[in-house]
Amino acid sequence: MPAPTLIPPPLSLYVHIPWCVRKCPYCDFNSHGQKGALPVDAYVDALIADLEQDLPLVWGRTVHSVFFGGGTPSLFPPEAIGRILDAAAARLRFAPNAEVTLETNPGTAEHGRFDGYRAAGVNRLSFGIQSFDDGCLARLGRIHDAAQAEQAVRLAQAAGFDNINLDLMYALPGQDVAMAERDLARALALEPAHISHYQLTLEPNTLFFAKPPPGIPEDDAAWAMQERCQAQLAAHGYAQYETSAYARDGRQCAHNLNYWRYGDYLGIGAGAHGKLSTGSDGRILRRWKQKHPAAYLRDAATDARIGGDEAVAPAARPFEYMLNALRLVEGFDLGDFEVRTGLSREAIAAPLAKAVVAGYIRQDGARVVPTEHGRRFANDAMTLFL
Numbered sequence: 001m002p003a004p005t006l007i008p009p010p011l012s013l014y015v016h017i018p019w020c021v022r023k024c025p026y027c028d029f030n031s032h033g034q035k036g037a038l039p040v041d042a043y044v045d046a047l048i049a050d051l052e053q054d055l056p057l058v059w060g061r062t063v064h065s066v067f068f069g070g071g072t073p074s075l076f077p078p079e080a081i082g083r084i085l086d087a088a089a090a091r092l093r094f095a096p097n098a099e100v101t102l103e104t105n106p107g108t109a110e111h112g113r114f115d116g117y118r119a120a121g122v123n124r125l126s127f128g129i130q131s132f133d134d135g136c137l138a139r140l141g142r143i144h145d146a147a148q149a150e151q152a153v154r155l156a157q158a159a160g161f162d163n164i165n166l167d168l169m170y171a172l173p174g175q176d177v178a179m180a181e182r183d184l185a186r187a188l189a190l191e192p193a194h195i196s197h198y199q200l201t202l203e204p205n206t207l208f209f210a211k212p213p214p215g216i217p218e219d220d221a222a223w224a225m226q227e228r229c230q231a232q233l234a235a236h237g238y239a240q241y242e243t244s245a246y247a248r249d250g251r252q253c254a255h256n257l258n259y260w261r262y263g264d265y266l267g268i269g270a271g272a273h274g275k276l277s278t279g280s281d282g283r284i285l286r287r288w289k290q291k292h293p294a295a296y297l298r299d300a301a302t303d304a305r306i307g308g309d310e311a312v313a314p315a316a317r318p319f320e321y322m323l324n325a326l327r328l329v330e331g332f333d334l335g336d337f338e339v340r341t342g343l344s345r346e347a348i349a350a351p352l353a354k355a356v357v358a359g360y361i362r363q364d365g366a367r368v369v370p371t372e373h374g375r376r377f378a379n380d381a382m383t384l385f386l
């Protein structure tokens, strides 16, 4: 049987803004505490130069979503975000109604800015709330309190944003199940379209990893928080569609769904990663950019901006595909696996059979759906596909 043809999947654009007011002690993202005024104009120029040079990788393709992530993109004024979007729209074809998300730290929300972001073309905001408990927020080193977080979300809603995500974390130092539920209740009271509910993880290279704060809940307590919160979310009409993502009807995050379905994305900005399928020749390229903002700013107009290029070998694709597919409540179709990896479904038949026996997935014809057990122990399930 001939190998299936790899068909380029939907394309997204990721734009990384690598600064924050202050670095949070649990955070492993490529983000740097701000020292003095940010080089906003120079960085926007660098992003445009970076995009310009990557264009040949995506000729003729349509962009379905844009995501400004960080770091803290809301440190950039609306004019800067608008200049980036205008430059992108002048060089790439955008789908009508493309989702355009901006990550926002409530501590950077200034009155009037939200109107500007909307005018610039942003149609979705994602707020890093983490908790509504002032003690928890202080222990997390956040720059805002609960009242400021609520105020920021309300300001955004008053400016007309109706597609809002709130990031919450649970299993926080000093948190019990009732506190996690109270955090969620306050988030729900703001009626966002979407909630991301992440378990706090101790990431290597963070202060929390080097010196874990006291009072981090045990695994069983963390699991109880997840179960109770999931039920509370369901009761309020937020369906879980990925391990940490919950949405009202039709409000799933198109950008993240594209990642999780092994879609393509162009990544611009310091440390940004991209994944691009190059169609007829069946190649998949991963490209990442220089990580440090100073190096990126210096090199953005040349090939030196590229931190690395790597072709994804066919043998590595099943694991890459499953890494995300096993987090999706909807699971995936074997036909999608074939067109997105360029491999025959036979390539994963044996590990899939093992995953069924282990209770990680259910298979109904060509449809593969992870069980709750499979999503909870996704890391173990994934090793079958290595």
Ligand SMILES: C[S@@+](CC[C@H](N)C(=O)[O-])C[C@H]1O[C@@H](n2cnc3c(N)ncnc32)[C@H](O)[C@@H]1O
Pocket (backbone or CB within 6 Å): 020, 026, 027, 028, 029, 069, 070, 071, 072, 103, 104, 105, 106, 127, 128, 129, 130, 167, 168, 169, 198, 199, 200, 201, 202, 203
């Ligand atoms: C780039 S930040 C969001 C925007 C902004 N930087 C902020 O924090 O307000 C992305 C999200 O990842 C989550 N996150 C970061 N570090 C985490 C960790 N160690 N464990 C779990 N979630 C984490 C937080 O919920 C955070 O809001």
Ligand code: SF4
Pocket (backbone or CB within 6 Å): 019, 020, 021, 022, 023, 024, 027, 028, 029, 031, 070, 071, 072, 105, 128
């Ligand atoms: S959690 Fe957000 S604000 Fe805190 S350091 Fe990470 S990216 Fe910056």
